[in-house]
Amino acid sequence: MRFIYRLLFFASALMLFTSCEVLNNSSKYNFIDGYYKSKIQSKKPVKxxxxxxxxxxxxxxxHPGTKKIDTVGTITIFFPPVEKATSFKAVSFRTETFDLDVFTILFKYRRAVRQFPNQLTTGFNGxxxxxxxxxxxxxxxxxxxxNLSKRDIAHYGFSVGGFAGLGTARMDEYVTLNRINYQYDAAVVTTGLAAEFGINKINFGLTYGFDFLTDRNKQVWINNGKPWLGISIGLNIN
Incomplete structure (x- = not known):
């Protein structure tokens, strides 16, 4: 288990050192060469x-079912950077991929537990x-x-999946119902499900997760293994 904790901590810390590089290099933010689905010439999406x-x-x-492209016998559609003003209709291109992100949870909302009221926490999470x-x-x-029209490309994305990482939780006599008489910031393993929505380079997410304390006080922490809702912000790394 110690190896897993260290691995998760390293992955969480990596977000702090790679965020600028991710913003510059992630292909999902750029409209690049590749296969896409679009309704540009039909009522249903075509590759x-x-x-x-x-x-x-x-x-x-x-060609349906293959990756062959006929650049001679088919009509090629051009979108120049600038053209004369016309009643151009916007065209959308869609692609589906595997997603790998790093994110931090801005806050967690926890429901009341025993005599303890609802909580809104903002500790570190990666x-x-x-x-x-x-x-x-x-x-x-x-x-x-x-009277010229300039080409513009807007990007957005959405994804669903699971997450795992590390965070901190405040430990004191209140969240243990007076079973300890000292205070400290404890390490927790956090895991759960998330739905993300991305606009250009930033992803925002709605998370549903659980925290598990990593030290001896896990038996007395009232939030151990209890569900919470949160809001996340993150970056794509693949």
Whole structure:
């Protein structure tokens, strides 16, 4: 168990050192080359292969059931960075992937336990999240005063999955119903489920979890193993 605690602590601390690098390099935040589903030419989502360059975004229809792209016999759709103002309809591209995030839980809401009232705690928490993610890129053109339309791509994503990490919990005579007579910040293992929503580079989540004290007072802590609700904020790392 000590190895697991150390591993979780290292993963949580890694968030503090990699956040800037993640913001710059994570591919999910950028509309890059790859396979996407879109309703650009049909009423139902169809798979396309997108080549996303700065001068022009090219969209090629993909053969159903294969990864072959016919760049000669099919019609290629172009989205230049600037074009004359027209009544352009926004187009969305969607992709589904495995998700790996690091996040911190901003606060936890705990229901009343025994004689102790409802609690709202804000101690340190860091966790790894893994789940199934859907990313959507909405391509549109915004007209400027020169009667030109500039290409704009908005990104958002959502995912569901589970998380595990480490945190702290305040221990004193109140949260142990007077079974200890001293105070300290204890280490807890935190785990549970989360649903995340991302806008560009930041993910916000609703979490449902449990905390488990790692020291000898776990038998007297009134919140040990009890459910809580929380709000998280995090970054994607894959």
């Amino acid at each position: 396309y292969y997108v080549v996303a360059a700065s001068d022009s975004i090219k969209v090629y229809p993909a 966790a790894l999240f893994t789940g199934y993610r859907t990313d959507v890129y909405k391509l549109s053109y915004k007209e400027n005063p020169l």
